[in-house]
Amino acid sequence: MIYFDNSATTRPYKEVIDSFVKVSSEYFGNPSSLHGLGVQAEKLLTQARAQMANLLAVKPTEIYFTSGGTESNNLAIKGTALVHKNKGRHLILSSVEHPSVRGAMEQLKSADFEITYLTVDSYGRVSVEDVKASIRKDTILVSVMHVNNEVGTIQPIKEIGKLLKQYPTILFHVDGVQAIGKVPLNLVKNNVDLCSVSAHKFHGLKGTGALFIKEGVRLDPLLSGGNQEWQVRSGTENVAGTVAMAKALRMTMGKSESGLKKMERVKSVLRTELEKMDGLTINTPLEHSAPHILNFSIKGIKSEVLIHALEQKGIFLSTTSACSSKKQLPSQTLLAMGVPDELADSAFRISLSYDNTEEEARTVAGAIEDAARQLRKVMKLDEL
Known part of the structure; x- marks a missing residue:
């Protein structure tokens, strides 16, 4: 997991x-x-x-x-x-x-x-x-x-x-x-x-x-x-x-010095790998950004569909905030930032702890790309 x-x-x-x-x-x-x-x-x-x-x-x-x-x-x-x-x-x-x-x-x-x-x-x-x-x-x-x-x-x-x-x-x-x-x-x-x-x-x-x-x-x-x-x-x-x-x-404060550096490296790997994907937009700013959160959108992919596809692979991430995720509405935060409705409706949030690793980051990025590719194939078949 x-x-x-x-x-x-x-x-x-x-x-x-x-x-x-x-x-x-x-x-x-x-x-x-x-x-x-x-x-x-x-x-x-x-x-x-x-x-x-x-x-x-x-x-x-x-x-x-x-x-x-x-x-x-x-x-x-x-x-x-x-x-x-x-x-x-x-x-x-x-x-x-x-x-x-x-x-x-x-x-x-x-x-x-x-x-x-x-x-x-x-x-x-x-x-x-x-x-x-x-x-x-x-x-x-x-x-x-x-x-x-x-x-x-x-x-x-x-x-x-x-x-x-x-x-x-x-x-x-x-x-x-x-x-x-x-x-x-x-x-x-x-x-x-x-x-x-x-x-x-x-x-x-x-x-x-x-x-x-x-x-x-x-x-x-x-x-x-x-x-x-x-x-x-x-x-x-x-x-x-x-x-x-x-x-x-x-315990968290005691781990923070080394933990935050590790977290920043993991987030950097995630950002680098995800930016290679076609149709993916990073919503989290590069500056003035916390080390544990990375938000992105994949054009044309419904958030809840990809979330469940990744869950089948033992990968757990989320859409908007946990308090709002079941409402299936576009992120109000992203809309306030000027993100188009289509991208706000296909947003995902990765959030890290000190325990997450760079290897996990690469695995998750690859799984996201594979899942998005498969979902696009299914969507094209449905359109036929």
Whole structure:
């Protein structure tokens, strides 16, 4: 099996699963309980929070545990809007955000908030000048993802953060789900107020995530209840999941120096081999691009058909984002970049982990070419 769908989810490290099982089995107390088991669980939760904070170069009190990237994005956006609705009702985001960001924004629109969608260039990047031009007196939030989940474009987060220092009343949210462990970003130095994290994107477990909330930033909670997570995110904490997430992040960061170099070589091989194919267009930009994502289109080939053909050969990749792939609609990100409908409807995403190899890259490129050739033959026969 060759697994090239790591932006959808990664294979959990064995050590991560082992730590989850151990904590679930031996330290199963509720961290809010006063007895010994509860105290043990609370201690593990505190340690996991401190480890996450240290790895992200922030304070432990700025890490809030959630169920994943979608909840973190919703909490950051809706929490900001609700707490600051009397100051302003204008929010800004890029036109290529993840569905959990776009969906949260659209929900707010029905509650009388105004949304500005920033256009992107042909590389999928927003313009800092456009961000500045979109700011109004009633703007309360700018939300721009660090790495696009479909094409891998890296947004100018540092430049936007620098711009927003001139506007201290505007909060800056970054969806960092696809960037953690692949594209470094100092949250504090770059004026980020809120940043979303999801464990299963860096070999942790699904259902665990975190939201960085800069010290002094207030959010209205989405969930009411027992006032866990400093009254921002109620609900009994997933201690085993957070311990496993901290371990996954620690292992990923520990492998990053050599892993990223290897990943870049694998992506380079893939790009070189795929560019030789007739009718294939690379959609991922050469510059300002994350090392793990490569998006391409094959003219005339339906995405889902080729995906299943490759699956028969034990090769797994995807179309758009995993959240949107079953809708069988053209990629909204590619359309926003100006990619023609026909190519947007035949787009594929390869996404790598540190474990993938150059040999796998060559094998996959060859399999894609063979499968496309066979499918074109079938299409010609159907036309007869």
